[in-house]
Amino acid sequence: MIDFKKIRRGFSHIRAKKLPDDMFINLLRSLVTGEGMLHVGNPYLIDYALKNMPNNGCVVEIGSYGGLSTSLILHLLKKNNRTEKLFNCDPWIYGGVKDTYTESCMIDGSDTITCSSFAEYMKNNFMRSMKFLNAENLPHSFHLTSDAFFEKYEQKIKIKDLFERDIQLGDPISFAYIDGDHSYEYAKRDFENVNKHLVKSGFVLFDDSIDGSHFGSALFMKEMKKNKNYKFVSKNPNYLFQKIV
Numbered sequence: 001m002i003d004f005k006k007i008r009r010g011f012s013h014i015r016a017k018k019l020p021d022d023m024f025i026n027l028l029r030s031l032v033t034g035e036g037m038l039h040v041g042n043p044y045l046i047d048y049a050l051k052n053m054p055n056n057g058c059v060v061e062i063g064s065y066g067g068l069s070t071s072l073i074l075h076l077l078k079k080n081n082r083t084e085k086l087f088n089c090d091p092w093i094y095g096g097v098k099d100t101y102t103e104s105c106m107i108d109g110s111d112t113i114t115c116s117s118f119a120e121y122m123k124n125n126f127m128r129s130m131k132f133l134n135a136e137n138l139p140h141s142f143h144l145t146s147d148a149f150f151e152k153y154e155q156k157i158k159i160k161d162l163f164e165r166d167i168q169l170g171d172p173i174s175f176a177y178i179d180g181d182h183s184y185e186y187a188k189r190d191f192e193n194v195n196k197h198l199v200k201s202g203f204v205l206f207d208d209s210i211d212g213s214h215f216g217s218a219l220f221m222k223e224m225k226k227n228k229n230y231k232f233v234s235k236n237p238n239y240l241f242q243k244i245v
C-alpha cells in the first residue's frame with residue numbers, strides 16, 4: 001500500500017527552506033541522541049526568531065530529549081551574537097506508539113527495558129551532550145513537565161538547575177520553542193503559559209504543527225491562526241508566530 005503520509009513528510013523535507021551550510025549544525029545530528037527529532041526546516045525558523053526577537057527577554061524550550069534542539073539554539077544564539085539565557089524543561093517521559101506509559105511499562109518492542117530506565121538514560125544523554133557541546137554556555141535545564149516548570153516560573157523562585165547553578169525563574173520570554181507533549185491540550189496549555197510571559201514582538205515556534213499531521217499540536221494551529229494577538233510569520237513547514245500586542 002502507498003504510504004501517503006511518508007510521501008508528504010518526504011516532500012516537506014525537500015521543500016523546506018534551509019540555513020546556509022553550517023558545519024556545526026550538519027555535525028550536530030550525529031553528535032547527540034535523537035537525530036530524527038528535528039525537522040530540517042526548524043533551524044531556519046529558529047534562526048529567524050533568534051535574529052529578530054526583542055532583546056529584553058530569554059529563550060524557553062519545552063522538550064529537550066537528548067539535546068539536539070537545545071544545542072542548535074545555543075549555537076544559533078552565539079552565531080547571532082545574542083546573549084540571552086536559555087531555559088528548558090523535560091520530564092524525559094518515554095513517548096512511543098502506545099497511548100499511556102507507567103513507571104513500570106516497557107518501551108516498545110522490548111520486554112526488558114522499562115520506561116523509567118529509558119527516562120534516566122535519556123536525561124543522562126542530555127546532560128552529557130550539554131557538558132560536551134556547550135560546556136562554556138550551559139542552558140538552565142530542569143527535570144520537570146512544562147506544567148510544573150511554569151508553576152515555578154510564575155512564582156519567580158530561585159532554584160538550582162540540573163547543572164547545580166542557582167537561577168531565578170520568571171524572566172520575560174523573547175522566543176519559545178514548544179516541543180514537549182504534542183497532544184492538543186498540552187500544546188494549547190504550553191502556549192497559554194508562554195503567552196503570559198512572552199514580550200511584544202516575541203516569537204513562538206510549534207514543533208510537529210505541520211498541516212495534515214495527526215498531532216494535537218497541528219490541530220491547535222487552527223486556533224493560533226485566528227488569534228488576533230499573534231501574527232503568522234511562516235510555516236517551514238512547522239508554524240512560527242509573532243506576538244503583536
Ligand SMILES: C[S@@+](CC[C@H](N)C(=O)[O-])C[C@H]1O[C@@H](n2cnc3c(N)ncnc32)[C@H](O)[C@@H]1O
Pocket residue numbers: 034037038062063064065066067068069070089090091092093094095144145146147179180181186
Ligand atoms: C520530540 S521530543 C523533543 C525533541 C527535542 N526538542 C530535540 O530536538 O531533540 C519531546 C520531548 O518532550 C518531552 N515531554 C513529554 N511530555 C512533556 C511535558 N509534559 N512537558 C515537557 N516535556 C515533555 C519528552 O520527554 C521528550 O523528551
